[in-house]
Amino acid sequence: MIEYPSAPDTPRSHLPFSPATKVGDLIFVSGQASVDATGKIVSGTFEEEMRRSIENLRKVLETAGSDLKHVVQTRNYVRDNDDLPLFNKIYPEYFAAPFPVRTTITNCLGPQLRYEIECIAVVSKPGS
Structure with missing residues (x-):
C-alpha cells in the first residue's frame, strides 16, 4: 500500500x-x-537556502514518521560548484557519521534556487 503523508x-x-x-x-x-x-521560493545566501531546504526535509520526514537520523540516502543539487566547500561543511551538522549514501550534482539548478535535497529514509521506531 502506498501512503501520501502530509500535514x-x-x-x-x-x-x-x-x-x-x-x-x-x-x-x-x-x-x-x-x-x-x-x-513560494525564499531566496537567500547558499547557506540560508541549504538550511531552509534541510529544515523542510525534516518537516516532511516528521510528518511521514521519521527524522534525519533515519535517512539512508540523499541526493543533493548544488547550483554553483563554488558552493561545494560550504555544502560539505554544513552537511555534517544535519547528518552524522556513518553518513547516508549521497549523490551530489552541481551546475544543475536554474537561477531561482541555489540548493535542493531529496532523500530515502526508513520509518523511525521507538528507541531507534
Missing part, C-alpha cells in the same frame, strides 16, 4: 508531485528547496 505545515509545491510517499517502512521524499509552507 498543514508540510512544505508544498504548486507542481504536480507529492512531498513524500511511504511504502512499508520506506519513505521517499521529493526534492526540498528553500520554500515557505505555501511553496
